[in-house]
Each structure stands twice: as structure tokens, then as C-alpha cells.
């Protein structure tokens with residue numbers, strides 16, 4: 001059966017001289033892996049080769065059992081072309097594409113995640129300051145964790161449930177309890193990252209992230225990458241770019 005949807009490309013692999021296998025995040029059908037026959041020809045039904053962040057309406061048919069869907073049309077729009085001119089924004093986008101691919105199941109729709117991804121890429125590609133880009137990225141990562149049902153505990157201590165307060169001397173982040181840990185509980189946790197209270201305030205209220213200086217955001221993002229590494233049992237491929245900044 002032919003399905004119509006809007007899609008953003010998360011990843012593509014060359015299959016032959018002229019064809020690609022592409023992983024798409026669609027709005028209503030979730031993530032799908034598609035065979036795009038002849039997509040690398042300049043006059044193709046996919047408007048030429050598909051790249052990460054290719055975006056627009058798609059037509060595809062789903063297989064009966066396991067196997068690849070067949071992409072028959074992709075009307076590519078130029079919406080995310082500015083990403084290519086901005087290396088840091090591009091890497092932010094590539095990390096989110098990798099995380100979405102790793103943490104979502106095929107054919108499991110997440111309309112909220114699709115909308116958040118489009119909105120994040122729209123914003124990040126038009127920013128020129130790295131601190132705002134990193135704040136956007138952390139905000140998106142928190143949304144992703146919420147969407148896949150493993151949202152972080154950021155409003156109170158994940159161990160004793162004391163409400164988070166700006167009066168805490170420091171806050172701690174522990175992968176083990178999936179969120180913030182208060183100064184009174186931190187000694188019980190071996191694996192933890194110490195955060196400035198301002199950084200923890202950014203996690204509990206994402207509007208605060210944009211007020212944080214770059215160095216504080218970098219520490220916070222390292223904690224996020226560490227958390228994704230724990231969830232995936234390996235570091236995200238794009239982590240090395242951010243850790244070498």
C-alpha cells in the first residue's frame with residue numbers, strides 16, 4: 001500500500017551505483033528504512049541523491065513482513081540547506097539524527113519528536129553563537145528523552161525527592177538514578193557529574209539554558225553525552241566532535 005507523509009532523512013547509505021538505502025523519520029509513520037531505487041540519478045523521483053536532513057513530502061510502500069520499504073517519491077525542499085554552511089550546527093544536527101535513529105523503533109510514530117526535530121534544526125541552523133546552539137541541542141536532547149519515555153528527573157533529587165533549589169551548593173547528575181542528585185545524597189553515588197547550580201536550573205527549566213555561559217553548557221553537555229553513552233552502552237559516534245571542542 002502506498003503511504004504519504006512528510007519525512008526528514010536521518011541517514012543514507014549507498015546501495016549501488018544509482019540507489020541508496022535511507023533511514024527516514026516520518027511524521028505519522030515513525031522511523032522507516034527505505035530502498036530508494038535510482039535516487040542517485042539526477043533526474044530521479046527523489047529529486048536527486050538523498051542526504052542527511054533532506055526534507056519534504058514522501059510516498060513509500062511498506063513491506064508485508066520484515067524488510068525495507070520502497071521509496072517512490074521524495075519532493076526535496078531546501079529547508080535545511082543552511083545547516084551545511086555552519087559546521088557546529090551541522091554536527092548538532094548529525095548528533096540528533098544519530099540519537100533519534102538509535103532510540104526509536106521502526107514504524108513507531110512520534111509526531112511530537114518529528115515536530116521538535118524540525119523546529120530544532122530550523123533554529124540551530126540560523127544561530128551564529130555556539131552557546132545558543134549548545135543550549136538548543138541540550139533542550140532537544142531533553143525532549144528526545146521525554147518522547148522515548150526515559151525523561152530525566154530534573155525537578156527534585158532523584159534519590160530523596162527533595163525539590164531542586166537554587167540554594168543547593170552544587171547539583172550532581174547521576175546516570176544511575178536518571179537525573180539530579182542533591183548535595184545531601186551525592187556521597188551515595190560513585191558515578192556522577194558535579195554541575196553548577198545554574199546548569200541544573202537549566203535542566204529543570206530549559207528557558208534558563210540560554211542564559212548559561214559556554215563553559216557551563218559544555219560541562220552540562222558532557223554529562224548528557226555520558227548519559228547517552230550509558231543508555232546505548234557505547235558513545236554516540238558524534239560524541240568525539242563535541243568532546244574535542
Ligand SMILES: [Zn+2]
Pocket residue numbers: 157158159160161162181182183184185
Ligand atoms: Zn537527595
